[in-house]
Every structure is written in C-alpha cells, then in structure tokens.
Amino acid sequence: MRVIFFSAKAYDQQFFNAANEKFGFTIKFLEAPLTKSTAVLAKGYNVACVFVNDLISADELQELANQGVGLIALRCAGYNNIDLKAAQELGIKVVRVPAYSPYSVAEHTIALILTLNRKTHRAYNLVKEGNFSLNGLLGFDLHNKTVGLIGLGKIGLCTARILKGFGCRVLGYDIAEPKEAASIGIEFTTPDDLYAQSDIVSLHCPLTPGTYHIINPDSIKKMKKGVMLINTSRGALIDTKAVIEGLKHEHISYLGLDVYEEESDLFFEDLSNKVIQDDVFMRLLSFNNVLITGHQAFFTSNALQNIAEITLQNIEDYKNKLELKNEIVCS
Missing domain, CATH: 3.40.50.720 (NAD(P)-binding Rossmann-like Domain)
Structure with missing residues (x-):
C-alpha cells in the first residue's frame, strides 16, 4: 500500500x-x-x-x-x-x-481559561522586564463560577470533569444528552439558558450547517455582560466580526481561540517575516483581552x-x- x-x-x-x-x-x-x-x-x-x-x-x-x-x-x-x-x-x-486524545484539547481549553483569567502571559512579560507590579493582573476564582459547554462529546465531557474539579457549576447542551452527563454533574439545558447563566462559554461541537456561526450577534446578546468565550473546536462556529463587536462594546471581556474561521491561510506556517493580510485576524490581535493559539490544542x-x-x-x-x-x- x-x-x-x-x-x-x-x-x-x-x-x-x-x-x-x-x-x-x-x-x-x-x-x-x-x-x-x-x-x-x-x-x-x-x-x-x-x-x-x-x-x-x-x-x-x-x-x-x-x-x-x-x-x-x-x-x-x-x-x-x-x-x-x-x-x-x-x-x-x-x-x-x-x-x-480528548484530554489534549480539554486541557488546552483549561489552559486558555486560566491564562486569560490570571493573565499569566502578561505577567511573564512584565517580570522579564523587571516589572513586578500587580496592576492590570486581577483575576477571579474559578470556584463557584458557571461554565457552559456547547457540545458534550468526548472532549466536552473531559472538559466538564476538569471544571468540576475546580468547583465550577457546569451547564451543557448538545443535540442529545449523553448518559454520562448526570454522573459527571453536568446540568443539561437549552442554549438560551446556557448563554444567560454562564460566566464562561466554551465550544466543543463539530462544524455542521446547523452549528455554523452558532456564536453570532443574537447569541452574544443572550450572554452575560463580561462573559469569557473559548473556542478549541472549529473556527467557523464563531462569527468573528460579531465577536469583535462584542469585544469593542465590552459585552465579551475575554476571548480564547485555538481556531479561526479563515485559519487555512495562517496556521501551521511561520509567517513572522511576512505582512499578514487578514485584517479581521489582525483586529483580534489588537485586543489585550484576546488570547490566540495556532490550532495547537491537539498537539x-x-x-x-x-x-x-x-x-x-x-x-x-x-x-x-x-x-x-x-x-x-x-x-
């Protein structure tokens, strides 16, 4: 062969x-x-x-x-x-x-949440420059926070188990409730209720015609002001321009992405010596509350x-x- x-x-x-x-x-x-x-x-x-x-x-x-x-x-x-x-x-x-390895993606999801929350990426750079001030590095306890998971396949369930270990309340939605959900402690609910109650929303579903741009202006409006949004699944689950508007109006306070809907021209290549032509992606990078990794969750x-x-x-x-x-x- x-x-x-x-x-x-x-x-x-x-x-x-x-x-x-x-x-x-x-x-x-x-x-x-x-x-x-x-x-x-x-x-x-x-x-x-x-x-x-x-x-x-x-x-x-x-x-x-x-x-x-x-x-x-x-x-x-x-x-x-x-x-x-x-x-x-x-x-x-x-x-x-x-x-x-559902653990690889689930653990990277948690890494994005913790890094955005405790701003360890920013603290690392400050300390390297001899700046030990804590100004701008305030985070929050994950304990007792509500996290909503869209998609409860192997990765979603693995993420839920880790979050329960932090003491989070975990809400979940999928097209069908998996039998393991209740034993893990996931509260199965509707997307609208999940958006309304969650401090953190994390995406773990495949890209299908039904999930394309599942995060859009309407769904963002239903989320809590100050929500953290995480996507380690597929880039086109998110309407990027709608998310940028959410960031600009401070409805979304944290955004963690390992995927991007136009990533095929960017990710997995060294473009450090080139001018990136994607203006939407560069706008995302301009926010100090956005953390992007280059599709490495599986890695x-x-x-x-x-x-x-x-x-x-x-x-x-x-x-x-x-x-x-x-x-x-x-x-």
Missing part, C-alpha cells in the same frame, strides 16, 4: 514513521498542501493522507481519482473540509480519526501517536477490504 501525505510537518514524519514500523506501507511526505495542482503528485499512490486545513473540493477529488487514489485518510477528527458527496460519486472512500505526543496509529490502521483495514469503522459517508 502506497500512501502520500500532504501538509506534512516534521512531527508528522516522526510519529507516522514510528507507527508505520508495524504496517510497512510505502510513505511519501509532502510539505505542500493538497490543491488541484499538487494532487497530480499522488500518481502511483493508493491513499492520500490529508490534514484539517487541506481543502478537498470536487476538483481536488477528481484529480486524485485520475491518479488512482481510492482512499482519503484524514489524520484529524473534523471533516468539514472535504466534499463527501463528490468523493462518493467518484468512488473514493473517506476515513478519519474520530477520537485521539501532544499522546495525541500524535494515537493519530498515527489510528490513521494507519484505517488504511490497513482498507487494504484488507475490512469494514471501515471510521469511514465517513455522505448523509
């Missing part, structure tokens, strides 16, 4: 090469993202392995099909970046990694090892014509 990787970084090579010792696939790593022009490089390969920011439209899929690719292996959980209908029509199967050794092993097992199952338990089909 021959597998070509797009958007591959050094850490991808490290973990996939180690995991591949068990499988023995022929692997080629490309730093270039998957585009219609780079898809021709898949000639002679059975499988194309892609990441969350590879945009896989019908054009890319057609070109991959022309080169003989029969399987798209997503090395991520999200799949909003691929045209599943076009893949199905072309006879290309699609698999993903539905869960790799732990545990998660990368799991991603590599599950991805290669998906490919092995495809090779052996077994049931693809992690296959995504067009609904």
